[in-house]
Amino acid sequence: MTLDVNTKAVVKNAYRITKHRGKTALRIRIPGGYLKAKHFDLLKEIAEVYGDGIVHLTTRQGFEISGIDYSSIPKVNSLINPLLQDLEIDIGVIIKDTSNGYPSAGTRNIAACIGNRVCPFANYNTTALAQRIEKEIYPNDYHVKVALTGCPNDCIKSRMNDFGIVG
Numbered sequence: 001m002t003l004d005v006n007t008k009a010v011v012k013n014a015y016r017i018t019k020h021r022g023k024t025a026l027r028i029r030i031p032g033g034y035l036k037a038k039h040f041d042l043l044k045e046i047a048e049v050y051g052d053g054i055v056h057l058t059t060r061q062g063f064e065i066s067g068i069d070y071s072s073i074p075k076v077n078s079l080i081n082p083l084l085q086d087l088e089i090d091i092g093v094i095i096k097d098t099s100n101g102y103p104s105a106g107t108r109n110i111a112a113c114i115g116n117r118v119c120p121f122a123n124y125n126t127t128a129l130a131q132r133i134e135k136e137i138y139p140n141d142y143h144v145k146v147a148l149t150g151c152p153n154d155c156i157k158s159r160m161n162d163f164g165i166v167g
Helices: 007-012 037-049 070-079 081-087 126-137
Strands: 015-017 023-028 055-057 063-069 146-149 163-166
Touching: 007 015, 023 070, 037 055, 037 063, 037 070, 037 081, 063 070, 126 146
Parallel strands: 146 163
Antiparallel strands: 015 023, 023 063, 055 063
16 A cells, blocks of 8 residues: 655644654644643644554653554644634634645744743743743744843753753
């Protein structure tokens, strides 16, 4: 059996080509690393029903669900609508059709330290700024890495990114 897959379209849709034939991995964007607990059930469902049962926390504070069959991409895209609504559209990102999943995978997830919501050293709300930047730069096809840190301790290692802000 052959499987014709438009790999450029798959990658643009925030899926990764894996070394396992017929399988892909979905990257979930979490701007600023802040995710409401209600979304964990959805991530668990996608991983257990459509993936290999694993949810990986990436180095850029996103989630990756591996082991998804290419044939399941349309169903998974429809399932992530609540995530796209809460994590992208509600902060002002314009996505014309959320039923097709992520519109782009160029700009990497904006990483941020915990900020002044928790850290006594942080000088600003890093998550709020990450979401504001997300609204301005996503979606696009440029491979850009952005990181925000609330104080000079630079817990997120913002200096190792294309664009970093130190509070």
